[in-house]
Amino acid sequence: MKSKQKATIASHEQLAPGIYSLWVRTEMAVDAHPGQFVGVYPKDGSRLLMRPISICDVNEDRTQLRLVYRAGGNGTREIATYAAGEEVYLLGVLGNGYDLTKMQGKKVILLGGGIGIPPMLNLAKELKKQGTQTVTVLGYADNKLFLKEDFDKESEVLIATMDGSAGTKGTVIDAMNAENVTGDVVCACGPMPMLRAVKKYAEEKGMTAYISLEERMACGVGACLGCVTKTKEKDEHTHVNNTRICVEGPVFEASVVDI
Amino acid sequence: MNTKVTIAGIELKNPVMTASGTFGSGMEYSEMTDLNLLGAIVTKGVADKPWEGNPTPRVAEVYGGMLNAIGLQNPGVDVFMERDLPFLEKYDVPVIVNVCGHTVEEYCNVVEKLNNSKAAMYEINVSCPNVKQGALAFGQDAKVLEETTKAIKAIAKKPVIMKLSPNVTSIKDMALAAEAGGADAVSLINTLIGMKIDIERKCFVLANKTGGFSGPAVKPVAVRMVYDVAHAVKIPVIGMGGIATGEDAIEFLMAGATAISVGTMNFIDPQTTAKVADGIEAYMQRKGVEDIHELIGCV
Ligand SMILES: Cc1cc2nc3c(=O)[nH]c(=O)nc-3n(C[C@H](O)[C@H](O)[C@H](O)COP(=O)(O)OP(=O)(O)OC[C@H]3O[C@@H](n4cnc5c(N)ncnc54)[C@H](O)[C@@H]3O)c2cc1C
Ligand SMILES: Cc1cc2nc3c(=O)[nH]c(=O)nc-3n(C[C@H](O)[C@H](O)[C@H](O)COP(=O)(O)O)c2cc1C
Numbered sequence: 358m359k360s361k362q363k364a365t366i367a368s369h370e371q372l373a374p375g376i377y378s379l380w381v382r383t384e385m386a387v388d389a390h391p392g393q394f395v396g397v398y399p400k401d402g403s404r405l406l407m408r409p410i411s412i413c414d415v416n417e418d419r420t421q422l423r424l425v426y427r428a429g430g431n432g433t434r435e436i437a438t439y440a441a442g443e444e445v446y447l448l449g450v451l452g453n454g455y456d457l458t459k460m461q462g463k464k465v466i467l468l469g470g471g472i473g474i475p476p477m478l479n480l481a482k483e484l485k486k487q488g489t490q491t492v493t494v495l496g497y498a499d500n501k502l503f504l505k506e507d508f509d510k511e512s513e514v515l516i517a518t519m520d521g522s523a524g525t526k527g528t529v530i531d532a533m534n535a536e537n538v539t540g541d542v543v544c545a546c547g548p549m550p551m552l553r554a555v556k557k558y559a560e561e562k563g564m565t566a567y568i569s570l571e572e573r574m575a576c577g578v579g580a581c582l583g584c585v586t587k588t589k590e591k592d593e594h595t596h597v598n599n600t601r602i603c604v605e606g607p608v609f610e611a612s613v614v615d616i
Numbered sequence: 617m618n619t620k621v622t623i624a625g626i627e628l629k630n631p632v633m634t635a636s637g638t639f640g641s642g643m644e645y646s647e648m649t650d651l652n653l654l655g656a657i658v659t660k661g662v663a664d665k666p667w668e669g670n671p672t673p674r675v676a677e678v679y680g681g682m683l684n685a686i687g688l689q690n691p692g693v694d695v696f697m698e699r700d701l702p703f704l705e706k707y708d709v710p711v712i713v714n715v716c717g718h719t720v721e722e723y724c725n726v727v728e729k730l731n732n733s734k735a736a737m738y739e740i741n742v743s744c745p746n747v748k749q750g751a752l753a754f755g756q757d758a759k760v761l762e763e764t765t766k767a768i769k770a771i772a773k774k775p776v777i778m779k780l781s782p783n784v785t786s787i788k789d790m791a792l793a794a795e796a797g798g799a800d801a802v803s804l805i806n807t808l809i810g811m812k813i814d815i816e817r818k819c820f821v822l823a824n825k826t827g828g829f830s831g832p833a834v835k836p837v838a839v840r841m842v843y844d845v846a847h848a849v850k851i852p853v854i855g856m857g858g859i860a861t862g863e864d865a866i867e868f869l870m871a872g873a874t875a876i877s878v879g880t881m882n883f884i885d886p887q888t889t890a891k892v893a894d895g896i897e898a899y900m901q902r903k904g905v906e907d908i909h910e911l912i913g914c915v
């Protein structure tokens with residue numbers, strides 16, 4: 358069940374310049390699923406809207422959620438100042454998440470680009486638990502390889518950096534080609550150009566791709582119709598070629614959306 | 617203590633309603649707040665056919681509020697009557713259906729279909745700033761507004777609320793025109809036209825360039841407009857614009873509103889409507905107010 362709830366910050370640290378890792382104690386951890394997200398409300402009343410942040414990890418006894426985010430704008434910069442013990446309001450758990458049953462017995466390639474890296478961690482972990490073989494390709498700007506050590510525990514990991522300071526120089530697709538990565542299914546989260554490239558790549562190789570989309574959100578629960586993406590077919594909710602990322606997504610089979 | 621109010625013969629258990637477009641069809645929020653606590657539910661604008669809406673980005677945050685340019689994406693009245701209305705009928709709450717259209721005929725088509733439904737009232741959106749043709753045009757010219765109201769009233773078998781735009785020189789004149797056209801009530805304000813520019817990327821934040829401004833920052837403008845309108849017309853006024861608390865709602869009631877709607881703040885806290893209703897009661901208790909009518913238009 359979705360709700361707005363008070364959560365307590367268990368720990369908060371900087372992983373790389375501008376990238377923060379936040380563990381929050383919340384009941385939402387009980388049924389959080391890879392690919393889903395929560396809304397974090399800033400406290401400053403001039404900033405009203407929740408910031409959608411993906412679930413990066415869930416602790417062993419499912420009492421805490423980990424959120425890894427980039428402090429870019431005013432709201433996330435405010436959130437970056439919160440200390441352990443402080444309270445914060447969350448809206449969640451939001452979105453559909455990945456359907457892990459469809460990946461059973463397949464070889465899954467996980468692709469994370471930039472701030473699209475965090476949600477792939479929880480996915481890698483859950484896939485490992487159900488015995489699904491994965492290989493993860495992480496794309497960074499430079500050699501500040503945040504979360505890499507966490508991924509090493511869950512999956513085989515390859516690195517791409519735009520400046521060539523670690524791994525393959527270039528994008529996650531460049532790294533896949535350079536290392537001859539193959540699989541049956543691709544799951545990807547990252548900037549739009551990367552997702553478009555992944556969609557094309559999967560089409561060419563005849564693979565199924567699941568991509569996680571981003572859009573500006575107001576309600577997060579399907580009420581405002583702010584966060585839509587174009588779809589090939591008419592959508593169930595409004596019967597037009599637009600569907601809500603916050604409810605029907607953020608994870609979509611790439612062939613379904615027109616990006 | 618009495619919190620019941622009546623609009624066009626329809627009794628509301630309290631004056632707290634949802635603002636159209638901020639509460640979906642009610643379904644979206646039904647697991648997060650008790651719909652039975654509402655005075656009425658106002659649904660998202662519905663047209664005679666499905667509407668695609670505008671390109672994204674459709675929403676933006678601004679100081680103390682937000683901009684939206686959804687463009688009235690909606691599934692059309694047929695799907696609405698098959699799926700959304702039956703869902704709402706399970707609750708003990710009057711349903712006010714917000715209606716949009718590009719032409720008078722389109723408004724009338726929707727109203728005609730809804731005449732055979734359990735909807736309690738219609739709210740006619742002649743004030744959406746985000747749709748290229750029509751919509752706002754009906755709400756910015758007093759003569760056109762009066763004619764539109766008349767045409768809809770001629771076929772409507774339920775009370776008609778005309779929803780007014782604040783983007784006019786005199787909202788009072790528009791309210792008088794709606795009243796002259798036979799409207800049973802007016803609601804205001806719809807959103808104010810705004811704009812936000814991304815100075816880093818040197819572009820508009822919204823794909824539509826402009827969007828409707830709503831949220832706590834617009835409240836003083838809305839209260840003033842409700843006051844102006846309530847003192848000009850004899851029909852009931854439904855007030856909205858930035859309501860977040862019971863105290864905010866009381867301001868609107870004192871300005872002359874018979875009922876109020878909560879819009880943007882539903883996004884910030886799905887329980888806002890319930891908290892506003894509680895806040896009104898707490899105020900009445902504290903001030904020894906026996907009947908909410910003592911507050912309406914009391915300043
Ligand atoms: C489903 C989903 C999952 C996400 N997961 C993560 C994550 O795990 N880690 C992370 O760092 N970021 C994530 N993002 C992006 C994150 O939501 C934005 O970076 C953040 O909202 C920006 O807020 P701000 O206060 O920094 O910027 P401001 O400029 O103050 O934001 C103003 C408004 O615009 C919205 N906004 C600005 N940029 C974006 C954006 N890129 N996407 C959506 N809304 C935006 C804000 O939410 C706010 O409403 C996710 C976005 C979505 C939609
Ligand atoms: C996202 C969004 C969608 C809206 N959609 C509609 C609509 O479909 N029809 C309508 O009459 N008003 C619509 N409105 C206007 C609201 O009903 C309300 O008049 C306005 O937002 C002011 O109230 P608020 O400040 O409490 O949000 C919309 C407002 C928002 C923020």
Ligand code: FES
Nearest residue numbers: 577579581582603
């Ligand atoms: S954010 Fe409101 S519908 Fe998705």
